[in-house]
Amino acid sequence: MNEPMFWAWWGWEPLRFYHYMKGQAAGVTGLAQECLDDWYEQLHSEDVAKAAAELGINWAVTHFVKGFGLDYEKEEIARTAALTSICHRYGIKVFGYLQYGTILHETFFQECPQAKDWIQLDEAGAPQLWCGSPLRFLPCIHADEHHQYLRECIRRGLQDIGLDGLHFDNFYSRPCYCPRCRQEFRAYANAEIPPESALANEPHHDPVVRQWIRFRCDRLASLMEEISRFARAIKPDVKLIWNPSPIRGTLNQAALRGTDFRQLGPRAGILWSESGNFPGCRDGRLIHQVNFFKTAEAIGYQTFSTTWMRGAEGLGLPQTAAEIALNTAESAAFGAVPGSNWLLRPSHLHDLLSQGPLSCELKRNLDFIRRHADVFVGSQGDGEVTLFLDQESPAWEFSRSYGAFLAVQELLLRRHVTFDLVFSESAARRRPERLVLRISSRRLHDGISDSARVLDISGALGPASVSGSYQAAVAMTPEMEQESERIIAALGQREVTVSAPETVFVEARRTADQRRVLHCLNYDNQSAPARVSVAFLTPPAEVQALSPDREAVRLIPSHGRIELPPVATWAVLVWNDQA
Template identity: 25%
Template sequence: MLRIKFMNAPVDDKIYDLAHSIDGAEMVAQMGFNWAFLAFNWGFPPEIEEQDWESFRSAVIHYHKVGVKIFGYIQSSNCVYQGSYLEKDWYALDPYGRKIPYFRGRYYTSLSNATWLAEVRERVRKIIEAGADGIFFDNAWVGGTGIDVAEMPLGPIGAYDEHSRRAYSNAFNGAEIPLVLDTRDPATRQYLRWRADIAVAAIRDWSQTARDLNPSVVITANSYDVIASNSYVAMGVDIENMASVQDVMVVPNFALPRLQEDNSVVANAITIGAVQSRVGNKPVATLPQRDGVGVERMATAKQLSRAMAESAALNAPMVVNGTGYLHRNEFTSLLHSRYEPQRRVMGAMNHWLEEHHAWLSERVPISPLAIYHPYEAVRWDWIKIAPIFFAACETLIQNGYPLRIVSDDDDWSGVQILLVPRGQVDGLDQRLTQFVEQGGRVIALGQSRPVATKTIWEGWRPLRHRIPHIRQLRIRVNQGAMICWRAYHRHRLSRWLAVRLKLQEAMNHSPLYIVPPPALQSALLDAIGRNFYPRVESDGPILLTLWAEKDGTRQLHLVNYQDTPQRVTIHLDELTGTWVYTPGVSEPPNKVVGSSIMLGVDVAKVLRSPHEEIEQ
């Protein structure tokens, strides 16, 4: 598949075969992972793919022998245009009647086509028969994808084939799918909601087939880059509805935690926290990368350690990408001997997490400071709302204030100060009124609120993109975007040029990691209170999260986003005895006592304060 997608690029076949062997399974187990994702179906027709199914079945046996469960991968919205699939009528079409390419040699399929739904259903049956413990539905969206630029979704978004048109028309009394998408337009919003619902319905259908065969099967899907991009519009991924048909949410993104040149932090914690606030008790796992498939280089051992510590600080598991890495222009995998340092560090971190699982897993957030994520509003007004939300989160991280993200139906227990970005959400004002009546304080960001004690950042627009609302202009702009899409996915020269110009990285990297000007940061910190506790004083950005265990024991998680160690001071509101743990280091914790505690932090620290050791 890598050769098809990337135009006959060199692949280290020996290393890829290792992943399906007992030796490969043992290497994965030694790294401390208890689940692995293995490809069962890449979208090839069955007469070509049957030999791969046997390899998958053997691999499942190997992994089960070493105590690792398997998610089987199914390609659910596109297929390889070969063999018996050449004559199928299930392909999604763009508004001009053309098949929509998904990399080279593959085309998107229509989730409104009953034959395609049945084809995936058959793959589900086979993957259960092969012994998989879970199923990962990749790219489960309707038709093509694109990007949201200034209220105008660009690219071959959605599907315009006869099956999709008929299904949409039947659902909305003869309505046509809009040719030009505009997130301010009610017709566009209606279509995009329908599109997201169709994807959820497809996964529900396939999941039911799986559960009929194996009631304990674990279902997940690709919730691609939600939060840091407008994937609701671009991909049709509705995280709330998707959560209703999945057992665990998996969010691949490009937020491998790191400092950028402007000192902003690409903080995966923002995505994790925002998704967690929307999906109830469903586990949220992210798969953070830096640049994306086809151009990804292996992260350093420290970068991977930081990413895992950051996920642990949010009480979330992390999926590590094991394949598709480029080394000297050849595709290789995590199992190559050159990546032994990375495997060793991940093994140490996973061992530490397992060692302390009892108290790491049973905790609830307790930060008195929280920020509200307006998911219902941001999908339609992304360019105005999302930058404000991210800028506020960045301000907290840059200044050592705790990060906690809440939503409409989330539990606001213990919250005393709530930051609320702009955006209209049904029922929000009533919820805020109740919050204030119970003693809470609201700080409005970018838009005044009736119950806000302070409004700041009014008139500040970190990102100012806009395409004039002229229909013919927008048609031409979108046609140009689709031409570029097709060229990138189908033509070697276009792909080569895009890689050389680093266009893929530019498209994948979110512009939202924004550090506000010092005056705006000061305005927010003044509104919160400079004497807020607990907080961290440091030279560089530090993630701080606060938790409580069932018996009242408090946890403070610190993650250093710098590549060099920092000396930090943790300011507490009372004299406290606390045990200091170093994630990834299996040594006894150190006991410290104080109301201002100085520590050296290389990658991460966890401070654990038993209730009886907190001065009353």
């Protein structure tokens, strides 16, 4: 049995970057310079590594190369090497942060003047900027010289420093109109690059616009493959994390940034799920990351949650033990890698070193996952419903199709209907006994039309009910309520039926040895514990109820039903239905 993976953010910006941004970088906003220096020094200390290891953290993600230039960053790279050595003494493996999507041109061009030719250009010939920042230029995906620079960074990190993995941040591409891209696209499509404004007009009927989207997605995927192959030639067991800017709300990232997760995921190994969807009930909305995690499992990659709340230190960090418990539970329950992007931030580091309430809550949950590693490691989704979104509709009709996709997930979660996602007809056919919910698009799906258990969902269901971009939430509408009744009626007799408030989400899984698992998560865990009962069509002899809050309990179904002890945040039911 493999050891569960638990990660922590460990300062993935070099100190010079924090000074360069005048204390306005993510996670350190408003911190005075002298406090920033003290915190950064402490971050590299043996005391912090020891405390994190005692907590259960076994992977760190720390600074390596930000984009100033290798000579400019050599002192910070030396600190990365020293920190890596310390972490290794405490059994913590280290990812080095390698910024793909930023060239900090004020210093980089001094060190490497020819890099001026590596930059993405907009239609007017001006540099494309990272999030509008004039300090940060984006590199062109066809700039081979930039890729040679990346290879040198990779070599130094894996060979010279001894990093165990690399984290490629901002791995995406804005539309580029440089001479190199214009020439490559002419060869690809025998056409000129369309104006950037065409990417925002959905649905994309123009075949040239479709080719422009696919051209950029294909190139980014092949570049990921090239980089991965180079890294693994140096260190065969290297782990690579990528942040290609995940889908948030109904923003069409394939069109806007050239990132198609169904292409990138199988090549990536691990992808970030970065968003403002820190789980919980806030402002009358249910916030969660279920779509990110289930997409990862459907496509076949691991995912790390690096989610924010807004409000503290710029992007926002958790402040209560209940928030820590739910964030950890959600990742573990839905098959993601649990961890922490808050633990070592300036406002929270004292909590780690003093064994404060937030760190103790994290340790309690990580210990629970490790004690029951056989329930988590190698488990797979086992939903009663398959939700199918075809390969093409997200690229050409994104707002319509993906809005409906998110809306159906939300109504299933609130009605306690467990589900798995699929993105291909072959996957949809894999379990013919399951009801398939198919998001309708213009394309016919003859491959699963012979199944008697297919329910088509209108693409009109979704867009108006999805709000936000960085933090995306789905509000239930009367149309969604009606659709949920239609789905439950189509299910017929159900093997397992959960009765609980709609703020309790459930996830059905199978362990590696084929035991049944049902996770019950209370997203309103700042209020009273939730009452949950489960009815079985064919009751098992007994059900083991696990929770970080209490010792394991054996529950014997009575009249086919069990009542759970009150669920503060998380309960895990395990039973065996094998003859």
